Amino acid sequence: MTSDGDILQHRWIHNAYGALQQRASFQGLLRRDRGQQRPFLLSRSFFFGSQRYGTVAAGSNHAKFEDVELSINMLLSLGVSGIVNAGHDVPGYAGVPEDDLFVQFYQLG
Amino acid sequence: MQRAALEAIKQRYAQSHYMYNLFFESSKTGLPIVRPMWYEFPQDEMTFDLNHQFMFGNNILVSPKIGHPCVENAILGATTEVEVYLPPTSQWYDNYSKLEVDTHEVTTIMHVADAQQGTFVRGGAILPMLNFDDKAESLLHAIEDPVRLEIYSDTMGEHPYASGHLYLDDGENHNNRHHERTQVRYDYDGKHIKVTKSIGDENLYAKAATKIIDEVMVFGVEKAPKRVLNKFAMQANDQGDVEVHHVYVESTKMVHLWHLRIPVDEGLFHNHTIDLLEFDF
Secondary structure (H helix, E strand, O other), rough: OOOOOOOHHHHHHHHHHHHHHHHHHHHHHHHOOOEEOOOOOOOOOOOOOHHOOOOEEOOEEEOOOHHHHHHHHHHHHHHOOOOOOEOOOOOEOOOOOOHHHHHHHHHHH | OOOHHHHHHHHHHOOOHHHHHHHHHHHOOOOOOEOOOOHHOOOHHHHHHHOOOOOOOEEOOOOOOOHHHHHHOOOOOOEEEEEOOOOOOOEEEEEOOOOOEEOOOEEEEEEEEOOOOOOEEEEEEEEEEEEOOOOOHHOOOOOOOOEEEEEEEEOOOOOOOOEEEEEEOOOOEOHHHHOOOEOOOOEOOOOHHHHOOOOOOOOHHHHHHHOOEEEEEOOOOOOOOOEEEHHHHHHHHHHOEEEOOOOEOOOOOOOEEEEEEEEOOOOOOEEEEEEEEEEOO
């Protein structure tokens, strides 16, 4: 229910919630230091319009070679969708990277 | 392992200005930073199915190593195989050896050394590299360090050619929105290196006057120049010919100049071009 008493269905706003959260954080950061510095935001939830407010972290990738391959596909898709500031955890969010993977992930980064 | 990761990080730092210019362009147009191959080569159907390699901006092609090194190479040591398609409508330079790489109509296998990445620079690019002090504690401490222009000649046309942008602003505050910023374009035509302010006159960034180009490398120059003149110093000091010491490296066809002190933007006007360096052959 909104503050005006309207009933909204969850599925109508589920995706927008991430972007609105970013907007609120962005405005909060601006207000906190009276607009001195550019806010830096990293979010894992995002939607159309998120590119105005910050960077996107593409999520819990594993320290595996397949996920390196996948991270390229994801960042390219995000890029042509308008989310140009996006990135992955280097060298993986979950798991323990072996030496070769560790180096190659940094080099790709 | 640490050394290779550190080298990769330094490489990224050195490309800060190239990346920041991409960010600036992207903030105006929405252009992606990393792009699928077809985005840069829409006429080339070969690029439509490439999911592995990509373009970083319009001038750097990356075909990353993914997988265990397998092939021992007498010179490079352990290498990893990467598949790469270099669109033959452009020339390509290896980012590490600076040698021009042959292009093919098909995808080919290349061997990339442990400390390197499958990275290629498009002929016709001028990359403004941050010549940062290795002892700096962070990128922010080094961001006012000098710039090295790396010029990768496109020699497919009648005259050699290369071009590239450099954008500067504070990086932290919002003064860029009040025109405290500048963007210049460097052009190379085989004989001259010129600079043009590519952003409106209302834009002025004071620190661009003390940000200097201290080194220039031109790749793909067929023969050694007899002499190189610093046209900027001639205009600035009104002292006639100022010859610049230069070295020509035959293996990479490179003209190398250093100890230069050419400011990025000391009060340029929009679309006004000035000569910086001249090569006499």
